[in-house]
Amino acid sequence: MRLLTTFLTLTSLSLFSSTHAFPNTPFNVSGRWIHDSTGANFTYAGANWPGAADVMIPEGLQYQSIANIVSKIKSLGMNVVRLTFAIEMIDDVLDHGGDVKVTDALNKALGTTNGTKVWGQIVKNNPSFGAGTTRLQVFDAVAAELNKQGIYVHLDNHMSRGYWCCSSNDGNSWFGDTYFDTAKWKRGVAYMAQHGKAWPNLISIGLRNEFRQPDTVGSSLPYDWPTWYTHMTSLSTSVNAANPDILIFLSGLNYDTTLAPIPMADNLGNGQKFTLSSFPYAHKLVLELHNYQNSATSCSSMESGMWNGGFKAIDASAVNRMPVVLTEFGFSQSGSDYTSVYASCIRSLMQKWKTGWTVWVLSGSYYIRSGTQDYEESWGLFNHQWTDWRSQGAINALKGLVTASVAE
Template identity: 70%
Template sequence: MRLPTLLLSIAALTAAFPNTPFKTSKRNVVDSTGANFTYIGVNWPGAADVMIPEGLQYQSIASIVSKIKSLKMNVVRLTFAIEMIDDIKDNGGDVTIQKAFTKALGASKGETVWQQVVKNNPGFNTSTTRIQAFDAVAAELAKQEIYVHLDNHMSKGAWCCGGGDGNTWFGDTYFNADKWKRGLQYMADHGKQWPNLISIGLRNELRKPDKAGSSLAYNWQTWYTQVTSAADLVNAANPDIILFLSGLDYDTTLSPIPGAGDLGGGKKFQLSSFKYANKLALELHNYQNSATSCDSMKSGLYNNGFKALDASAANQMPVILTEFGFSQTDSSYNGVYASCLRKIIPEWDAGWTVWVLAGSYYIRSGTQDFEEAWGLLKHDWSGWRSSAAIAGLQAMIDASLK
């Protein structure tokens, strides 16, 4: 074989999608060829009352995915609720999406929205279930060569997050820790049929309940016990995917983890103690929209977890900013907060997924067809809400791709 032909063959091989499974290597996520992968993506909610990915009453899955692809994003953080798995395991099986709309929106409005969903997505029918809707989204993302990062957003399907929503902490009203672990296992195993599933977030925005109600103390010791036991089970269910560990206080801090600090009672997080150490990553959220100093933001992010990217960290690991965002209806895209993240996250070569794709929600906190001013897309998901904000985001994408 001549050299040019050989080089072309190698290039074709290494460029193949999906090049899974992925793993971690110190601060990096790498694919099966050893090439570094940076998460550059968006959040697509699917954990609210209906418990299917949002927006399907307005657009086809293919149309929505094509918009994500047009920005050169490479991953979607797809959220789900444990309640969906509880129904499958405990309540007679998964609910059809037709019934899910009726339950969440009422008989009349639910049927109307269901008919709109089917019109846009004719592959769905009266027997299509919620998990099959997730399958359809994952399949289209794979078709357009975009990866899936699953995220357990809530236990009970609803809008997230607040201190009084019953989903805050292990043992809270709706947060049954055993069912949570079972749900994670189920989704990790189910996701084996998705060739583009590369990772899963174990829990979104752990937070202190407004009122005492959990039998488990809100501290790092409880975090360690619950998160590591869940990680063991999920890794056993699907050893190919990377597990994202989130922190406390709405996932704004992982401060003791990079330096293997004391979690209480002499317990420390030691990456080297995990048999699947190359399948663990950290995630953080940041919503400092009122920030006035980028230097202060940078210092805070670093100390709250991003120092794990450094070779000097006792636990050097990838850190991904899985949520940040701002209004798409004003000049927030040009403010200190957005401009700072646009600068420092690519400089750190850290992955990210912006909140949020959704221009509207089926229902949010009791309001149907809720307008999402932070949504990258317009209310009807037909196009970008703000061309200026998207231009700023595109600059962040391009910087991260470099």
């Protein structure tokens, strides 16, 4: 009997371990909460890793291996990375002869001399890459290493054109803008959702980063909520069909600082309303917002603005009660900004509201940004060479938020 009891106990422990082992997907939504496959609450606590600029691969690989970068992320206790991509990368795959080799992408963005130099540095740090390695294969390698180290991936369509984001005149601001081909956007996001099915740790995808009012030479489509509703709901349906296991993040207007009509199902402008219960995949929908009120002098004012801008969707009074994740916030890591009203308020509100977040940004530098190669990023958690944190004080404060968030 004792042997039988021991066997049953060990079997139960084995089953428990396998049931609760990473990644516990797929994730689902229930009211304001995100749950993993075991029913446990999951709160996003992570960082942005850009991969949507000119080269269209994740940044920093000329300075560090993917494994080293992920290990540093893991050391903070973070559980997710928001990995950005450009639709242009998918257009190349589908319209221009297939996935582009990294060597060609670097040469195009940096010139042959610097492109060859940077490629040599990337391969030295990441020797598994070879002359035929393509951009999507780099994304695959990043996702695989994150999975290996127990970190989730949230994909984000950051831009259509591979370039630095964001402004009203960059041609990427709104449906039909110079580089924002709506049909190719829908095709590209669905493609990445499908492609990501091979990543065990892919839990969600953001349909578009920071919708904004285009300038006078931009889109002819009205910049309004009905236009947003038409295209966002169309794409969310396509993404759910392409990969029904992942969560779908819906961003708002004005650089994703407002989703004001959504929580209470207010009139979008033509009598139409966003009604969560009308979506067969309502259990997969999440709202995302950004905030960069770096000059704030009052936390109470910030709280009111963010709440009314969309965070009230987590409240029991919301008609469309949904999770809300702050997928971008950030500040300079070069000084004492981490002690500012803004930074302190963000940390306080994320804990008060028990909601998820991903800080902008990991990158201590970029391959190229707005024409400047090896661009120094003072907002980067990493230093320029991605060898260590830029500010230990800022990191200590961030680690406190990570600890509080993942314990929820």
